[in-house]
Amino acid sequence: MPSLEFVTVDVFTRTRFKGNPLAIVTIPSDLDVPTPTLRAIAREFNLSETVFLHESSDATADVPSWTIRIFMTEAELPFAGHPTIGTACHVMSTLALGKTRAVLHCDAGSIEIEYANGVARASIPHNVHVHTESPFTGTEVETMQPRLKGAELLNIATVSPVKGMNFIYIQLPDFESLAIVECSGFKPAPILDSAWNVGFCGSVFYVLGERSTTPESAVKQSLRMRMIEGILEDSATGSAACGLAAFLAMKRGDRNVEFEMTQGVEMGRQSDIGVAVTLDRSAKAVAKIVLSGSAVTVMDGRVQYD
Structure with a gap:
């Protein structure tokens, strides 16, 4: 055999x-x-x-x-x-x-x-795309996560770090809100942009931590996140981390930013993920993503x- x-x-x-x-x-x-x-x-x-x-x-x-x-x-x-x-x-x-x-x-x-x-x-490898044709709504988040009904949702975005990998990113205000996220069984089902409607989709809930800037304008940002897909939770999701880092860098126009991400804490499997993002001269597109661990x-x- x-x-x-x-x-x-x-x-x-x-x-x-x-x-x-x-x-x-x-x-x-x-x-x-x-x-x-x-x-x-x-x-x-x-x-x-x-x-x-x-x-x-x-x-x-x-x-x-x-x-x-x-x-x-x-x-x-x-x-x-x-x-x-x-x-x-x-x-x-x-x-x-x-x-x-x-x-x-x-x-x-x-x-x-x-x-x-x-x-x-x-x-x-990256081909970062932020979906805009049918934005995911707070009502859809609450349907997917009933325990978040009435919670403050600071930002919602659907992003593909590469074609075929898609994540809904939901920013929460604090760790207490992050803790009540659960594997509800409701799989995320965003309406993706027509040319990108393919592949896996997960939901990522995150809370921003400390942010600092060096004299050379390099930014360091910490955050904590959870990735849920239906009845499953992942203790470390590098592709989701890369997509989130790219989205946040473009959103703020940070040309060089290093993210220190923590995932899996609520599962008892803490994961420490590093992502460094470099934007192009326009500060609107990603030039390089480096994942480390x-x-x-x-x-x-x-x-x-x-």
């Missing part, structure tokens, strides 16, 4: 059983595993995402590269943040020891990796399949 090696890692943390779990399954270079089998393996792990890491022939190159595919339990994703950071930490700490740079190829594009002191920094190995073994 064929089998594949796997590891699980906890991402956006240095502490086991915190952060967001990720399964990484290695596919040998001489093996072609059908997509339906990959989907079945992802469902078996039953984690928010599973990465299939294709073995590389250039792991000893100055800048090694790997191809990855990312699956949720029910769908394949073009890109996702915590699988990118988790896979980057895994390959750099085990397959490319001593290297500081690498490239991961996913459906959304090529991701340049820098790695130092246990932290992976990934230059994220750590990961720690938890399990390893083999998964058998027919």
